[in-house]
Amino acid sequence: MGPLLIALVTLLVIGLLVSGPFITERRRRKIRARPFPPAWRAILERRVPYVHRLPADLRRQLEQHIQVFIAEKPFIGCDGQEIDDEVRVTIAAQACLLILNRKPDYFPKLSQVLVYPGAFIVERVRAEPSGILQEERNALSGESWSNGQVVLSWDDTLQGAAVDNDGRNVVIHEFAHQLDQQKGHANGAPYLGNRDRYPRWSQVLSYEFAMLQQRSMSGEPPVLLSYYGATNPAEFFAVASEVFFEQPAAMATLHPALYDELRQLYRVDPVAW
Structure with missing residues (x-):
């Protein structure tokens, strides 16, 4: 590869690195500028009473973040769970509380949200002090994985949203882990x-x-x-x-x-x- 070709490839790579964030933000601005769907607002009113507390400016900001989150993050139903706007909006609304007034990078390492109907079983191997490996089966309401996945129980998601003053919210919990995991480990x-x-x-x-x-x-x-x-x-x-x-x-x-x-x-x- 000649010096001229190397220089051209280098310039191309630099151009892609510089333009990438700009293109992403331009796309997000267009999404945030869209009117918030009335059907989605009805879901917020019904499923996420927490939004009633928010000042008008933060509520509008939250709606814009919900639009970007849903546009960018795939939701996958597991064990028969159907994915519809009710699921997407309810989860996105609670997750996006954590990025209000912050640089809206929308959990950059998050690649997908997995949703189960209820508590899901996770099998792990735990080392005993004696050195013996012990298999464990735990029923969980949520997990955040550093490889870019958040796993949620829909039943627990609904309960956490409906009771907004008990200090327990599985979506806030798992997406706090996502913020913590952005550097690679929590x-x-x-x-x-x-x-x-x-x-x-x-x-x-x-x-x-x-x-x-x-x-x-x-x-x-x-x-x-x-x-x-x-x-x-x-x-x-x-x-x-x-x-x-x-x-x-x-x-x-x-x-x-x-x-x-x-x-x-x-x-x-x-x-x-």
Whole structure:
């Protein structure tokens, strides 16, 4: 390959890398400019009462994000689950709460959303301390995989949307994991936008995580944060995200530093809604 040809190929590759994001954003702007379908708005009114809390500007932003999300992310029904607009809009609305007022990259590593009618069985092999491998079968309501898939139970999705003040929402939980996994693995430290923010984030979330673990081992009943969040830092972040959106006033009162860190991350203040 001659020098001229190499230079031309290099310029072509650079051009593709530079123009790719521009073309993607131009396409997304066109989608966001479309009128929000009245049938979709009726689904929001019926299935996602949370949207009634949102100020008008955030609600419009959410509708625009829903349009892009549905245009870009394939939904796949599993075990007989049918996929229709009811499924797409209900899931997309809850997922897109997490990207309001943020750079709308729409969970770039997410390639598909798998939906089961109810809890689905996951088989795993767990190593015992003795070294023996133990097979486990668990019924789950949701999972987020770092290879680009979110798996959801439709029954649990509907329940999480319908009861919007109990601090439990499987879609928010799993898509918080997606934010955490954008860097390749989940460890409870999603991209914060500025590296200077990580020391404070680590200090606050490590302390809150340790306190939740301590309380879970004491045998006392949980207060606000589910003990599932004591499993590891990634689960703590996902559980805290559920509570941030669904029980913001309680979190701001009982865990003000944690609430402030999540407020800065998500760039919204649900207490004010």
